Amino acid sequence: MPGVSFIKILFFYPILFYQNCIDAQSGDCFNNDWSNRVVGCAGMLFKGQFSCSEQISLEFNNNILGLKFHFSFTIGKFDSWDAGSDSLQVLANNAVLDTFTYRPNEGTTMCFNSFYPDMFQSKSYIFYLPQGTKTLKLTLQGHFDENADNESWGARGFTLEILEPCVEFYSDCNFQGDVWRICNGNQTSQVRNIPFEIKSILIVNGIQVKIRDPRYHGGQTQTYTSSQYCLSSYQFPKYNQNA
């Protein structure tokens, strides 16, 4: 039998999927991700400032695919949070990853109300999504009972990494029909049993999918680094028979 039909997937680990508001002072805070509100504190730009029950969120729609994720950001605690009554929640879809608070006297006076101290702290979360989830909504939800002149918050340095990414192969165009999924935290996954004709592939940025078959592109290896919405007719019949 001439040639070898195979799919090889290179999972580069981890995948840095999203970053925003990383620079201390320059423009990457000034977009509409999370919020279009930006403030400075001690030379650092933050999305904010927020108070009362304000929340900010960012949604990835049908373009994210993985089992294990790492989300991190830096919180700016501004002025007089009250540990008994004020808190910030971190959510991934509807799951609460964390609820945290600070005491009024934590930090040093850096910005806004000069009577009350402020502080920055890095927050980092590992979380899992159910297999097949393609949408992720990250939310920072405030619970405060006084106004921004007394207690508020901001956030900066948002990073989302995919620690265990997946690739999905579909039997119809536009990610419809039967689905065949490969997830892996390792560098490489090689597969020799393709269950159906592949018409579309959902690939997160940062993954390479290599496909080769004698009937396809003259037997040349095709490398895909982004989602394929509708591939021309493509089958691995011999390999299915012999699998």
Ligand SMILES: [Ca+2]
């Ligand atoms: Ca202050």
Ligand SMILES: [Ca+2]
């Ligand atoms: Ca309060």
